[in-house]
Amino acid sequence: MVPARQLNWGEIQKEARPLKGLKYVQRAMTREEHERLYALVQNPPPGSKMEAAKVYGVDLTLNLRSLTRTPAERVHEMEAALKFAEELRRAAAHLDR
Amino acid sequence: MINFEATLKALSECGVNFVVIGGYAATLHGSAYLTRDLDICYERTPGNIERLVSALRPYHPRLRGAPEGLPFLFDVETLSNGMNFTLATDLGDIDLLGHLSGLGEFPTVALDAISMPLFGGEYRVASLDSLIRSKRAAGRNKDLNVLPELEALKEMHAQKEQTKPQVQTEPPQD
Numbered sequence: 001m002v003p004a005r006q007l008n009w010g011e012i013q014k015e016a017r018p019l020k021g022l023k024y025v026q027r028a029m030t031r032e033e034h035e036r037l038y039a040l041v042q043n044p045p046p047g048s049k050m051e052a053a054k055v056y057g058v059d060l061t062l063n064l065r066s067l068t069r070t071p072a073e074r075v076h077e078m079e080a081a082l083k084f085a086e087e088l089r090r091a092a093a094h095l096d097r
Numbered sequence: 098m099i100n101f102e103a104t105l106k107a108l109s110e111c112g113v114n115f116v117v118i119g120g121y122a123a124t125l126h127g128s129a130y131l132t133r134d135l136d137i138c139y140e141r142t143p144g145n146i147e148r149l150v151s152a153l154r155p156y157h158p159r160l161r162g163a164p165e166g167l168p169f170l171f172d173v174e175t176l177s178n179g180m181n182f183t184l185a186t187d188l189g190d191i192d193l194l195g196h197l198s199g200l201g202e203f204p205t206v207a208l209d210a211i212s213m214p215l216f217g218g219e220y221r222v223a224s225l226d227s228l229i230r231s232k233r234a235a236g237r238n239k240d241l242n243v244l245p246e247l248e249a250l251k252e253m254h255a256q257k258e259q260t261k262p263q264v265q266t267e268p269p270q271d
Contacts, residue, residue: 037253049248049251053246063249074124075124079101086098
């Protein structure tokens with residue numbers, strides 16, 4: 001079992017808070033769900049798609065972290081990463097001049 | 098990069114029937130891939146095409162990558178006579194898809210879509226199953242490269258749902 005402090009549980013609960021007043025509600029991942037998924041990501045069952053993805057080179061911990069967030073937060077995180085990548089590209093282009 | 102929130106709101110305010118597909122849909126389901134453009138599958142009825150034109154025209158859609166000055170009229174007739182369009186707009190890059198490999202057109206895609214709360218509204222997003230079918234059918238390297246992650250995500254979602262909180266019941270008191 002994964003120690004609770006490694007999961008940073010308080011932060012997860014805060015970030016994955018459900019949206020209110022809408023038909024579809026993003027449910028926060030419970031501690032039990034997170035621990036179970038974390039264990040599966042670390043040691044995917046033989047023959048599973050998770051194992052195949054890991055062998056292919058997919059870092060499933062990124063997906064697991066994403067699943068602790070709401071869909072809107074997932075988009076914001078992706079956009080922030082894109083912005084950062086664009087800034088790096090601009091900086092690199094500036095250096096090439 | 099697309100202004101995702103503003104685009105969704107613009108489409109929604111004009112009552113456009115559409116489903117978010119492609120990279121943004123994958124991200125919404127938990128994918129870690131980065132994408133720059135928004136792909137939507139739109140309903141190809143005359144009324145919906147008219148609403149789509151009204152929603153995007155203020156953002157000056159033009160053909161992405163086309164040489165400067167190449168005439169392109171973003172109107173009902175153009176959309177009615179075509180099917181899939183790759184556009185650059187003031188909001189960012191948008192792909193309008195009337196037909197999707199492996200899935201077909203809007204009615205089929207919408208039937209299997211998931212309703213997701215986003216930015217105070219609610220939007221149809223292609224299901225993971227649909228995304229997997231579509232990527233597999235497209236068969237290009239860039240689509241096939243995403244398949245292992247999407248299939249693993251589907252398994253992770255299923256595993257998450259399988260874990261139900263244990264209810265402990267106390268033995269009856271005598």
